[in-house]
Amino acid sequence: xxxxxxxxxxxxxxxxxxxxxxxxxxxxxxxxxxxxxxxxxxxxxxxxxxxxxxxxxxxxxxxxxxxxxxxxxxxxxxxxxxxxxxxxxxxxxxxxxxxxxxxxxxxxxxxxxxxxxxxxxxxxxxxxxxxxxxxxxxxxxxxxxxxxxxxxxxxxxxxxxxxxxxxxxxxxxxxxxxxxxxxxxxxxxxxxxxxxxxxxxxxxxxxxxxxxxxxxxxxxxxxxxxxxxxxxxxxxxxxxxxxxxxxxxxxxxxxxxxxxxxxxxxxxxxxxxxxxxxxxxxxxxxxxxxxxxxxxxxxxx
Numbered sequence: 001x002x003x004x005x006x007x008x009x010x011x012x013x014x015x016x017x018x019x020x021x022x023x024x025x026x027x028x029x030x031x032x033x034x035x036x037x038x039x040x041x042x043x044x045x046x047x048x049x050x051x052x053x054x055x056x057x058x059x060x061x062x063x064x065x066x067x068x069x070x071x072x073x074x075x076x077x078x079x080x081x082x083x084x085x086x087x088x089x090x091x092x093x094x095x096x097x098x099x100x101x102x103x104x105x106x107x108x109x110x111x112x113x114x115x116x117x118x119x120x121x122x123x124x125x126x127x128x129x130x131x132x133x134x135x136x137x138x139x140x141x142x143x144x145x146x147x148x149x150x151x152x153x154x155x156x157x158x159x160x161x162x163x164x165x166x167x168x169x170x171x172x173x174x175x176x177x178x179x180x181x182x183x184x185x186x187x188x189x190x191x192x193x194x195x196x197x198x199x200x201x202x203x204x205x206x207x208x209x210x211x212x213x214x215x216x217x218x219x220x221x222x223x224x225x226x227x228x229x230x231x232x233x234x235x236x237x238x239x240x241x242x243x244x245x246x247x248x249x250x251x252x253x254x255x256x257x258x259x260x261x262x263x264x265x266x267x268x269x270x271x272x273x274x275x276x277x278x279x280x281x282x283x284x285x286x287x288x289x290x291x292x293x294x295x296x297x298x299x300x301x
Contacts, residue, residue: 058090061240070207071236072214076100081134081282083238084122088130091249093241094122099208099234101220104138105181107195110162112181113217115234116141117204122279124243126250126257129283137201138182145171161188176223208235 060067077083080096087094100115116136123131140159148155148168155168162180165171174180185197209216214235224230243252260277268275 055086057238057240058087058092058094061087061092061242062090065242065245066240068237068239070212070238072209072212073231073233074098074236075232075234077234077236079134080118080120081122081132081279084120084132084134085130087240088122088124088132090240091124091243091253093124093243093252094120095239095241096120096237097204097207098236099205099214099216099220101142101222101232102178102218103142103175103182104184104198104201105161107184107190107198110181111178112175114184114198114201114205115220116182117201117208119200119204123256124249124253125260126253127260129279131256131260131277132279132282134278137185137197137204139185139187139197140182142172142175142182145175158187159183178218207237211237 057067057069060069071077077098080098083096084094097117097119098115099117102112102114103116104114105112106114114137116138118134118136120132120134122133125131140155145155145159145168147153149172153168154166155171157166159182160166160171160180161183162174171180175182183197184194184201186192186194188194205216208214212235215233216235220232220234222229222232243249246252260280263277264275264280266275
């Protein structure tokens with residue numbers, strides 16, 4: 001078991017180079033295994049996306065009241081909530097999203113067309129932590145299925161469109177060959193409103209491609225015409241709103257805090273001990289794991 005600190009995770013995720021370059025460097029390592037954080041950082045030390053460029057949307061908002069930056073020809077940008085938190089730390093409202101390799105099928109479809117496309121929003125509050133909602137527009141994400149596969153666990157039924165089985169390893173292969181797809185938020189079909197997740201995923205896709213003339217949908221598969229691996233060339237977008245240009249930062253923080261506190265103080269369901277707001281659990285876990293995050297051997301492989 002190795003403990004990786006939150007700072008180390010952030011440094012890795014905001015410095016990721018092209019995915020293919022990472023694969024090539026990993027293949028050079030013995031058995032393709034990383035036993036220490038130093039070896040992992042070594043494989044990711046060629047940087048293209050840096051903190052200063054990602055922080056530009058915050059600087060624009062401070063100057064003009066609102067700021068937006070778009071990116072194309074990128075790769076996995078890490079934790080979406082990290083960028084929204086960059087805004088909340090500056091007293092701003094932050095929004096961000098990215099497209100991704102095809103994973104989600106449209107409602108009534110079976111082919112994976114859309115990525116898991118997170119729609120992420122952060123609000124500063126008058127509490128010790130902001131409200132930050134960071135979640136995919138699919139009912140689950142590829143990373144969770146990869147986790148299930150590494151742990152030898154089945155994928156819960158209802159998460160995948162097009163396949164009746166729950167074999168996590170097989171599902172990962174089928175996602176790569178368009179034989180299966182992840183269900184959007186809400187679930188499969190219209191009965192549980194899966195069209196809402198499908199619609200939100202499409203919104204993120206458009207914002208990740210239309211404004212920057214970027215690639216979209218199946219062009220992001222990472223597989224070339226001859227079956228070779230090619231760069232993903234993803235698109236991202238970042239929006240920041242300066243609350244100081246409206247009624248003022250202090251008023252906005254208090255109002256957001258009042259809303260969160262009201263929800264946490266509302267009547268709980270039978271057997272429930274506590275109601276949380278987005279970002280609260282992460283804040284508490286961050287404090288509990290200041291010395292490091294436990295990673296078991298299966299996840300390290």
